[in-house]
Amino acid sequence: MTETSLDELGPVDFVIVEFPAGESNFTGEMASELLSLVDTGTIRIIDLLVLTKDADGALDAIELSDLEDVGELVRLEADLAEMLAEEDVVHLAEAMDPGSTAGVIIYENLWAAPFASAARRAGGQLIANGRIPIQAILAAVEADEALETVGG
């Protein structure tokens, strides 16, 4: 990657979505929505793996190219960068329950790249970022309501 393209790189995130044993219901909708995000330039998929953890905790990491019947997802194969290392697979799988299957994607937030690039050009440095869980918002709302009740 050149210096110019690095400067234009958007934030890179990962998500891991677990499907407990016997609870998956793949209709192709997830793949369709993921491809929609790619096709509209919202994100770029950097890496994609399917992880399985058996009842004894043994892991397997399956590449997109090794999966059967991936349908339209096959379009992503050529652009994957295999960023995840073996140790990443182990770290990610820590969150999985035995007997489950999980999909992992690493993706660049293309939608955020112009703003991030502008912030860097302005001398800004990212010092923190994160996601606010819905549970935290809910707890805050409930705490507000409790205060209002006490305050009468």
Add this chain to the structure above:
Amino acid sequence: MPVRAARVGRRGVIGAPVAKAAVVAKAVTPGPSPVAKAAVVTAAVTPGRGRRRF
């Protein structure tokens, strides 16, 4: 653990074991129905709500 050879022996990017995120469906029970709680959260992120009191 079987992984593609290209992934072996490389420095990782995740950094530390990942903890399972709380599941929203579990977090909103018991109490009012999940639908009712979802409405509360939606209201919380509606423009103009203004909960700050410094």
